[in-house]
Amino acid sequence: MKKYVNRIILAAVLVVGFSVAASAQVVVRARLNAPVVVRPMAPSPHHVWVDGNWRPRHGHYEYSQGYWAEPRRGRHYIPGYWAPRRHGYVWIEGHWGR
Template identity: 55%
Template sequence: MERSTKLTILAVTLTGMLMSCAPRVGIVATRPPAPVVVRPVAPRPGAVWVDGDYIWQHGGYTYRPGYWVTPRRGRAYHPGHWRAVRNGWQWERGRWR
């Protein structure tokens, strides 16, 4: 094969690989109702409750329940939230900062 053909194949392959690593985010017309959560008792002193989160899969959001975790020193959890966007609602995932 010619050098340019090989480079084109390589570029297309790398683009496909990088796109498959991109986070999956979707937009829904109406945000789902807030789930009813019964937070269990903290398993140990200093544990922090991480609120449930929504994961985009199979063309929709699936709720993932919250959990207790011991935070790393100097880090704080900022919970996720629904954000109004042009065509509906999008979930902004919670994160540690």
């Protein structure tokens, strides 16, 4: 019985450890500036521009270009932003809201 309890505890520790590592945020001392992008022409009047996002990768941020998207009815795009933290800033990704 003790053997099974130890395995369950070990499994729980591993799951929590991996979930914390997966949700870890990268903190930078200064907000990063997005590169200057020439926005291409919209595919239709219904499309909206989705700004580029900073994505954490291997301990730093990489920029992904913006794109045109056709929103679903009742949705709008909320742009990403740099949120202040204790030792710098973290990027909060843009997302679709109601």
